Amino acid sequence: MRRRVAENLTAYGFLSAALVCFAVFSWYPIARGAVLGFQQVDFVTEPAWVGWENFERLFADPLFATAWRNTLLFTALALVFGFVVPFLLAVVLNELRHFKAYFRLIVYLPVMLPPVVAALIWKWLYDPGPGLLNSALRGLGLPGAAWLDSADTSMLSLVIVATWANLGTATLIYLAALQSIPGDLYEAAELDGANVLRRLWHVTVPQTRFVLLVLLLLQVVATMQVFTEPYVMTGGGPEDSTVTVLLLLYRYAFYYNDFGTASALSLLLLLVLGAFTALYLRVTRKADA
């Protein structure tokens, strides 16, 4: 009995620093966030309860709908590029028996760049005049694009940067998953007369379904919180075409000092992302069991 008490004391001694860090920087902010959404907080006056006023202010802000539309557009485009491209790339790389180390190295290089560096490099590559992209297009006899300077292409341009910078991670995770597929499955499918596309669809995809689903959900959650690229590259423009939910949240908190309304927006974001997170939990739980 006494030994058990002593052991518990030692254990809690070991845990104490972590408990303090989690309490102050995770658990308390979670609780505080829920409260802040219903308060007026501006650092000038005492925080006061305002009920649903913060939410009403948000709904009245024309940028609110714009920000959600832009964020959903970013997420959708990021899925088309960031989800499909790495998978197909991994499938191709898995077939190649040469330069494996080189391919692995170069697709992961951009992942090591700080996102601000990647964003600033691409901002310069996108320059419609001397920028590399339009120069290359003109060299191929194709028309250039306005990229970040036009509301029609600005979001797509940001998605390209984010995909370029992060695609290495997903590609290498898929590659590892592909390598664990038993070869006899392909053998058997081929004997049954399945061509390459059918083997891809009936063997490769089902065998990697779990990894695909997990990365899909993680990616939705990550891309809905996009901030660095629009903040550094466009500041939300042109014509508010790249104002994302997080950029709007940042403006409320750090331009207007309206922390209450920013928190209300956080709560709405939580509501949306919570659905995806719950789904992710269910998927990973099932796989564990």
Add this chain to the structure above:
Amino acid sequence: MRTLIAPGRAGVGYKIALVITTVVLTAVFVVPLVWVVLSAMKPAVELARVPPTVLPRTWTPGTYAEAWELMDLGRYFLNTIVVAVGVWAVQLAVDVPAAYALSRLKPVLGKGILGMMLLTLMMPAAVLLVPTYLTIADLGLLNNPLALWLLGAANAFTVFLLKRFFDQLPAEVLEAARIDGAGQLTMLWRIVLPLSRPILAVVSIFAVVAAWKDFIWPLLVFSDPARQTLSVALQRFAPDTPVNLLLAGLVLSSVPMIGLFLVFQRHVLAGLTAGSVKG
């Protein structure tokens, strides 16, 4: 090993696919980076030329030294190193004992604590931005790297990875040390940590890379320009710095991470699959 396409049949088709893949991937992932490194060595006037020159007409490699001077990069490098090394050291000092306690000492409520920690992983980072910022401000930690160190220590993913590794250590080794009368601290330091080098390498690389790449937290915490990290300083300088100097600054600030990757490539890539997706 047998993959989608049967080996052996690979003839001309395979060679064409190999060449196309090599060309496309090199163009997409290597050319932009080489382009930046080279362009930084062109004078500003040459950079404005349409169409651009491929190799610099006038080589000005001195741009790199000039950029270092003009933007005072030494200071921001130091600030970033202080943040990254601090995050790494504090995260290990806090999370290793915690994970060991949860894994081996199994205290009352241990499972509940682990559950509460893992719960924070489900919280999207953006949702906690405002309340965490206000808490940092309340503690008087704005413009103090300690804010980022402590924030980094509250990392449930690290605790989870370490605990899972400690769970798998052979019980006999620990039991033998215990019979020899070793205390828990000695056990952790002398027996467990030397056995845990692989996971410590993975966790350390995660911590340093994440701290170096981080933008939003340093942006919020360091309003004082003298304390900012490279990422925050570079985006502040970007609008009114000559392009060649800015590019040189971007290259220089990426060198440590690229270097780390080239040296520890195996560990970085091992962590990728060990961490994000199980099984």
